[in-house]
Amino acid sequence: MITPDPAGLHIPVLLHEVLEHLRPVPGARFLDLTLGMGGHSAAFLAAGATVTGVDRDPAARALAATRLAAYADRVSIISGTFADAAEEFVRTGTRFDGVLADIGVSSLQLDDEGRGFSLRSESSADMRMGDGCPESALDLIDRLDAEELADVLYQLGEERLSRRIARFIKQARAEGRLTSGVELAAAVRRAVPGHQQRHPAMRTFQALRIAVNDELGQLDRLLAALPALCAPGGRAAIISFQSLEDRRVKESFRDGRKAGTWADAARHVVVASEAEQAANPRSAPAKLRWALAP
Numbered sequence: 001m002i003t004p005d006p007a008g009l010h011i012p013v014l015l016h017e018v019l020e021h022l023r024p025v026p027g028a029r030f031l032d033l034t035l036g037m038g039g040h041s042a043a044f045l046a047a048g049a050t051v052t053g054v055d056r057d058p059a060a061r062a063l064a065a066t067r068l069a070a071y072a073d074r075v076s077i078i079s080g081t082f083a084d085a086a087e088e089f090v091r092t093g094t095r096f097d098g099v100l101a102d103i104g105v106s107s108l109q110l111d112d113e114g115r116g117f118s119l120r121s122e123s124s125a126d127m128r129m130g131d132g133c134p135e136s137a138l139d140l141i142d143r144l145d146a147e148e149l150a151d152v153l154y155q156l157g158e159e160r161l162s163r164r165i166a167r168f169i170k171q172a173r174a175e176g177r178l179t180s181g182v183e184l185a186a187a188v189r190r191a192v193p194g195h196q197q198r199h200p201a202m203r204t205f206q207a208l209r210i211a212v213n214d215e216l217g218q219l220d221r222l223l224a225a226l227p228a229l230c231a232p233g234g235r236a237a238i239i240s241f242q243s244l245e246d247r248r249v250k251e252s253f254r255d256g257r258k259a260g261t262w263a264d265a266a267r268h269v270v271v272a273s274e275a276e277q278a279a280n281p282r283s284a285p286a287k288l289r290w291a292l293a294p
């Protein structure tokens, strides 16, 4: 049985698919690199596995510790980034039968007004997930000139109007009109008038969040370490939420399969069923890819 989420806030995405591909069994050693609120880990533990959980967010670690308290003898929680943790495990020769990374921002972080991840946040546009993030989104906006900021929006948000948006953001900041998430969203809205289906600031928020948390750098380091983290016959799964990340996972797993680093790897992406998407709309963009160690 899966331990319910005490706060009722979080539904783990693609849970059935993760269990199908990672196959936790009693005694198996599992590494959950993005513990979050412990939803996936609760299922690994319920299946009898031991779990090492990593999260850079102290709030997530505290909630997961509470949620997983019933399994305290089989779970250990470590702080810091998953890239640092993965490299440290490789250095010490620690290997796992199952490794999961469910990367990106959690509902806990998105819904917490005070952290500035959301377009509706009245708090400072901070966007740091936790450990290993030296700069907030506002620090980044202030440090970069308009052209450098535009490059970030273009490369990490795939924002076609990056130059114009970057100019409006810098101007609003210079005029003292931009501190909160709401004000950041309003600056982008001024740069992109007219009706759009999605709020025009979504891509800007995505780009800033990825940059602040060095999300692509973290993923690249994880992908490089991943084969050595898996015990013989071990399984890895990565869930990502946007195309820049999924492309990296897809190429890394495909190249690893061809080179024999992986015995097998997903040929097709796994996405949430219609039923899951209806029950949890945040699962819609989730993309899971798996790999099997030789």
Ligand SMILES: C[S@@+](CC[C@H](N)C(=O)[O-])C[C@H]1O[C@@H](n2cnc3c(N)ncnc32)[C@H](O)[C@@H]1O
Pocket: 010, 011, 012, 013, 033, 034, 035, 036, 037, 038, 039, 040, 041, 054, 055, 056, 057, 060, 080, 081, 082, 083, 102, 103, 104, 105, 106, 107, 129, 130, 218
């Ligand atoms: C989508 S949530 C994971 C949810 C989790 N699978 C569950 O079932 O509750 C992503 C979590 O990963 C953490 N995270 C994201 N990038 C990280 C990184 N580079 N290092 C460590 N933790 C990270 C976030 O702080 C967040 O808590």
